Amino acid sequence: MKKIVVSLFAVCLVITVQAQKMSLQGLSAEEKKVMEYIDANMPRAIALLKESVDINSGSLNISGVKKVGEIFAREFEKAGFKTEWVPMPASVKRAGHLVATKGFNSNNPSKGKKLFLIGHLDTVFEPDMPANPFTMLNDSTATGQGVNDMKGGDVVTIIALQALAQQGLINNANIIAYFTGDEERGGEPREIARGDFIARAQKTDIALGFEGANGLNSVATARRGASHWRLEVTAKTGHSSGVFTSLAGYGAIYEAARIVNEFREQLSHEKYLTFNPGVFIGGSEMSYSESKASGSAIGKTNIISPATTVTGDLRFLTEEQKNNAREKMKAIVSKNLPGTKANIIFEDGIPSMAPTPGNDKVLSVIDQVTKDMGVGGTVAGDPGSRGAGDISYIAAYVDCIDGLGASGRGAHAPGETINLKELPFLIKRAALTIYRLSK
Ligand SMILES: [Zn+2]
Numbered sequence: 001m002k003k004i005v006v007s008l009f010a011v012c013l014v015i016t017v018q019a020q021k022m023s024l025q026g027l028s029a030e031e032k033k034v035m036e037y038i039d040a041n042m043p044r045a046i047a048l049l050k051e052s053v054d055i056n057s058g059s060l061n062i063s064g065v066k067k068v069g070e071i072f073a074r075e076f077e078k079a080g081f082k083t084e085w086v087p088m089p090a091s092v093k094r095a096g097h098l099v100a101t102k103g104f105n106s107n108n109p110s111k112g113k114k115l116f117l118i119g120h121l122d123t124v125f126e127p128d129m130p131a132n133p134f135t136m137l138n139d140s141t142a143t144g145q146g147v148n149d150m151k152g153g154d155v156v157t158i159i160a161l162q163a164l165a166q167q168g169l170i171n172n173a174n175i176i177a178y179f180t181g182d183e184e185r186g187g188e189p190r191e192i193a194r195g196d197f198i199a200r201a202q203k204t205d206i207a208l209g210f211e212g213a214n215g216l217n218s219v220a221t222a223r224r225g226a227s228h229w230r231l232e233v234t235a236k237t238g239h240s241s242g243v244f245t246s247l248a249g250y251g252a253i254y255e256a257a258r259i260v261n262e263f264r265e266q267l268s269h270e271k272y273l274t275f276n277p278g279v280f281i282g283g284s285e286m287s288y289s290e291s292k293a294s295g296s297a298i299g300k301t302n303i304i305s306p307a308t309t310v311t312g313d314l315r316f317l318t319e320e321q322k323n324n325a326r327e328k329m330k331a332i333v334s335k336n337l338p339g340t341k342a343n344i345i346f347e348d349g350i351p352s353m354a355p356t357p358g359n360d361k362v363l364s365v366i367d368q369v370t371k372d373m374g375v376g377g378t379v380a381g382d383p384g385s386r387g388a389g390d391i392s393y394i395a396a397y398v399d400c401i402d403g404l405g406a407s408g409r410g411a412h413a414p415g416e417t418i419n420l421k422e423l424p425f426l427i428k429r430a431a432l433t434i435y436r437l438s439k
Pocket of ligand 1: 120150183211
């Protein structure tokens with residue numbers, strides 16, 4: 001206990017130093033009060049982070065996810081939000097989602113934008129993995145399960161809202177904060193797991209995602225989407241001595257290899273497009289189980305392979321890019337070597353968050369926020385550096401910005417860390433962004 005007190009004291013010192021670095025010249029009097037509130041409440045922010053991190057909430061740990069939801073619901077209520085739990089049917093095998101709402105009354109006079117703030121309660125760490133309780137590694141770095149991805153981002157959202165509520169700056173705002181319980185391992189079918197999420201987002205104008213921040217001067221205006229493909233090749237079989245003749249043909253393995261290699265040759269130079277074969281399995285007798293992502297093969301070097309299966313992903317920045325890539329891949333698949341037949345099946349996963357003029361408009365508000373805070377402007381980060389996320393499900397309906405959460409290292413890996421030196425700045429940036437958009 002003593003150690004924690006010392007550590008929190010050290011963090012406060014660092015935070016004071018950080019606050020002094022910012023000039024805050026461009027801020028209004030009430031905005032400066034918000035900054036002061038955040039500085040004064042950093043020990044509480046870190047205590048809240050510790051409280052939530054020390055409860056395991058792997059996506060499959062239903063009771064753990066709900067417990068973290070209760071903690072954050074308590075904090076949203078302190079900021080004057082109404083909270084509710086959106087349950088999932090038992091068949092989905094996920095906890096459900098926390099929704100906190102302010103405003104949305106028919107007689108609300110606000111002319112500000114309606115906001116949709118996105119967090120998630122779950123982490124990639126299930127209870128059977130080694131525990132990693134919240135620990136200060138030095139005066140400005142802490143580790144713990146989900147400390148960065150994304151309980152840190154959840155805390156950024158909550159403390160920012162509490163700071164604004166405290167100053168009476170969101171009394172008339174229309175804000176929905178939606179913390180999903182299964183971002184890391186989404187429940188199926190997605191229509192059920194994300195149906196309510198999408199429906200509520202459609203009532204708003206702008207979505208702000210609090211996934212990990214990439215430095216102080218960059219946010220995500222676009223994220224790539226993810227999808228899947230499965231290539232099935234069948235071929236005439238026979239003695240290997242006849243391979244390459246028109247009678248015996250080339251076999252399924254050569255044909256699958258040709259196709260995958262041509263994918264790489266023709267499509268690998270396209271910006272933001274990637275595709276990776278994850279399983280490549282062929283032989284004389286071959287079986288593959290999609291649900292287990294595993295298979296077996298028996299073959300002899302003197303038998304031409306009659307069957308090969310390849311499965312892979314396909315990541316893209318826009319629907320157009322995805323569809324064009326699929327057309328090119330289909331054309332490659334159709335040019336079969338003698339004695340072979342090939343078929344490719346595409347399956348949608350998570351849509352992309354495409355870059356749009358609307359997203360850039362929100363970026364310009366954040367750019368002004370960081371300039372007014374005296375830390376320089378904000379630019380759009382590289383969309384290639386981010387995977388798909390919950391915000392992508394609604395990118396077709398509202399303007400979106402992601403990467404407004406905590407900063408740190410090693411998300412999804414044991415020992416992930418949060419940068420506590422940057423945390424107060426990120427909470428302030430979030431508060432000012434929410435205030436200026438919603439007022
Ligand atoms: Zn995340």
